[in-house]
Amino acid sequence: MNDPLLAGLAAGYVANRVGRNPRLQARRRPGSRLRGCGCLLLILAALAGPFIGVALTNGRPHLIFMYVAGGMVVFFLLLLLIGMLTTRRGREALSEGCLDAILGGLFGGG
Numbered sequence: 001m002n003d004p005l006l007a008g009l010a011a012g013y014v015a016n017r018v019g020r021n022p023r024l025q026a027r028r029r030p031g032s033r034l035r036g037c038g039c040l041l042l043i044l045a046a047l048a049g050p051f052i053g054v055a056l057t058n059g060r061p062h063l064i065f066m067y068v069a070g071g072m073v074v075f076f077l078l079l080l081l082i083g084m085l086t087t088r089r090g091r092e093a094l095s096e097g098c099l100d101a102i103l104g105g106l107f108g109g110g
Contacts, residue, residue, distance in 0.1 A: 047072065 053065035084090030
C-alpha cells in the first residue's frame with residue numbers, strides 16, 4: 001500500500017472493529033427499542049385515546065368509547081385501592097374512612 005490515505009482508512013476501520021464490545025451488543029434484546037420517554041408517551045396516548053374518542057364521536061362509537069373510558073377509570077381506582085391495601089398505613093386510612101362513612105350513614109352524622 002503506497003497510498004497513505006487508504007492505509008489510514010484501513011487502520012481506522014480495523015481499530016473501529018476491534019474497539020467494539022461484543023458483550024454490550026449481546027445484552028441488548030432485539031425487541032427492547034422503546035425506552036424511557038417514548039414508552040411513557042405511548043402509555044399516555046393509549047390512556048387518553050378513549051377519552052378523545054368520547055369527545056370526537058357520536059352514536060354507537062361514542063357509547064363504546066364511554067364504556068371503555070369508564071372501565072379504565074374503574075380499573076385505576078381499583079388499582080389504587082389494592083395498592084393502598086398492601087401497606088399498613090393505607091389499610092388504616094381506608095378502615096377509618098369506611099368506618100366514618102358507615103357510621104355517618106347509620107346515624108346521620110356528617
